[in-house]
Amino acid sequence: MRKHLHKPIFFIMLGIMAVACSKSKGPLAIFKKLSPHDAYAQRLKDNGFDRTAMGSAWLLNADKVVSAPLNINIPYQETGYFADDKVTGTALRFDAKRGQKLRISITKKPVTNFAIYADLFQENGTQPKLTAFADTTGATLEHEVKQTGKYILRLQPELLRSGEYTLTITAGPSLSFPVSASGKPRIGSFWGDGRDEGGRKHEGVDIFAPKRTPAIAAADGTVTGVSVNNLGGNVVFMRPADADYTLYYAHLDVQTVQPGQNVVIGDTIGLVGNTGNARTTPPHLHFGIYTNSGAIDPLAFVDKAIKQPLPVSAPLKNLNAIVRTSSKSSRLYNLPSEKGFAVQTMALNTPLAVSAATDAWYKVSLPDGQTGYISSKYVTTANTIRNIALKTNQSLYNAPDSLNAPRKKLITAGEKVAVLGAYRNYLLVSAGGETGWMME
Incomplete structure (x- = not known):
């Protein structure tokens, strides 16, 4: 049954809907480009809705859900519902590794007239740091993880809108695979494996493929070095564009680039071989990543195995x-x-x-x-468990808390109520078309 809006609520709703379409002009917009979420919050303030109960609750809830996220593991998928008669939102915390590219997709029902603001935070002490954002009027949110750690995704709908959504989070590599698929390459040795009878640790991954399979650029960038050394044999260094690390290709049969050369994804860097200290091993590419602090594990940057979440099976x-x-x-x-x-x-x-x-x-x-x-x-x-007739008058509350929850109505002695559930010393009941809580 459709609800009839009282006039004050109707005009508030019209005002908030207008807010969703207006441009932000508040002080925050002067100094920085606002996220869609922050721009919406600024419009609420510009139009005075932060002084309404619903507007202030929306603003407070934005911080509240981030401070108490639920934990998940990715890949992850959920289907949920945001109701227009509630101030809602959700936040999910998960682990992500440097080198991964997160892909966060949200589909909606209805598709139009229902905005959900998506904001990705990195846990950073007591104050999470906003690292990426989107809303469902734009493209899928993709974000390259720059630092291993915990991340929080907040979803918050605009006010007075309702709808169903499906959220999907997956993690894949931020770089292309550095060996041509023509050689059916496979990773056969990983970061940290022992070398030289335990004298050192492997600082990369070994990708095995037939000799002279193309080793290819894993990103757009610039070749910074082409040389020969005892361990790596024929090696190439390249710097991806806008990156703070260098890619290292070793044991090449031959190098096919020159220092200073610009390359794009898929360009041939050299041919897979077994030069250097790999003379007695099958042909493979040693692929490493170096930062100013030293080598880091490259697996998350190039791991092609993108796991998909289990489908939603709960009714x-x-x-x-x-x-x-x-x-x-x-x-x-x-x-x-x-x-x-x-x-x-x-x-x-x-x-x-x-x-x-x-x-x-x-x-x-x-x-x-x-x-x-x-x-x-x-x-x-939560249908009827049993029906009871009250022996005394009872207050019906909107929460199981007679000290702080507002009273919805008074149920008189002799009236029958349907018991729907129980929590602590309270019963959830339906009485005269109202559902609420009364003391046992």
């Missing part, structure tokens, strides 16, 4: 709905996996608000606001 009918636990030992996890740890064991019939589904799991909120993941097989629809 989507429960998105934006209240469900309840169907087992006496249902557990809330910090990860959508039983490999995570259980942050809480919940009693039977505990109500949960479902915001998203991932694999066979639901992302949920407990009545006290705690969030986490629960296996979809341990929840059921």
Whole structure:
């Protein structure tokens, strides 16, 4: 059933919709290019909506969700729902390695008239650092990871819009593979492997391919060195454009470039061989990456194996709905996996608000606001458990907290209520068309 808007809410909604289309003119815009999220926040302030309950809640929620993200492992996919009658948002924390390129894709239903702002932060002490951003009116967000660590993705929709979304996060290489596919190359030795009977560690990866297979430029850039040395034999150094590291090609049969030469991805740097200290090994390319601080592991930069997330299998009918636990030992996890740890064991019939589904799991909120993941097989629809007739008058609250939650209505003695769930000393009930909480 469509809801009728009261006039004050109607005019607020018109104003906020106008904000979404207006240009930012606030002080922040003078000094820097704003992210779409920050530009929207500035427009709220420019038009005075930061002084409304809904506008100020949206601004506060932007920081709140980043400070308490949920943990995931990538690759990752979730389908969720943002409701227009709530101030919502979500944040997800995951590990990423230097050299990876993150690909963050968001699809929406409906496709138009529903903006979701995506902001990627790197954990940096107590203040996360914004590193990349997009909204769903633009292209898929791609970001090269410059530093290994933890990253936080925030999704926040504009106000008074609702819709379903599917988020997909994958990680692939930021460089092209440095050996031609014609040689069916394979990586056969990795960073840190022992060398010289344990006297040193391998500072690169060895990519095996038939002799004289083309070794190719893994990025656009400039050749900075062509030389011969005892370990690497015939070697080439090249500097990718706008990079703070140098690529090292060793054991080449021959070099086919000159110092100072500009190359593009796929240009032949040399031919795979076994020169230098590789004379007794099968032909291969030793591929390394060097920074001002020394060698770093190149695998994440060139690893072609891009893992795809498991599809969402939890029933989507429960998105934006209240469900309840169907087992006496249902557990809330910090990860959508039983490999995570259980942050809480919940009693039977505990109500949960479902915001998203991932694999066979639901992302949920407990009545006290705690969030986490629960296996979809341990929840059921929050329909009537039993009906009871009240012996005394009871207050119906909008949260299981009689001290702080506002009262929605007074239920009089003799009135029948339908019990939908229970949490601590409160019952979730439906009474006279209203759903809320009353004390047991």
